[in-house]
Amino acid sequence: MAKLGPVAGFPRWTGVRADACGPTAHRDGALVINLNVRITRRARWWVRWRMLTGRWPVNAAP
Numbered sequence: 001m002a003k004l005g006p007v008a009g010f011p012r013w014t015g016v017r018a019d020a021c022g023p024t025a026h027r028d029g030a031l032v033i034n035l036n037v038r039i040t041r042r043a044r045w046w047v048r049w050r051m052l053t054g055r056w057p058v059n060a061a062p
Contacts, residue, residue: 007037014043 010016015038022033050056 010043011046014046015040016043 006012007016007018017038019036019038020033021036023031024033026032047056
């Protein structure tokens with residue numbers, strides 16, 4: 001399992017982490033990657049605050 005670390009768009013102090021497993025071959029020939037994202041309570045409150053204050057980024061991807 002690969003540790004991806006912090007997720008883009010979330011500060012480190014929120015504790016959001018992502019782990020990736022794979023890739024594995026699907027029977028249709030597609031590659032499948034399992035991605036597990038751990039969302040903490042602190043991150044949920046941070047997102048709610050950002051949405052209420054209107055500071056949520058339109059695109060958090062770099």
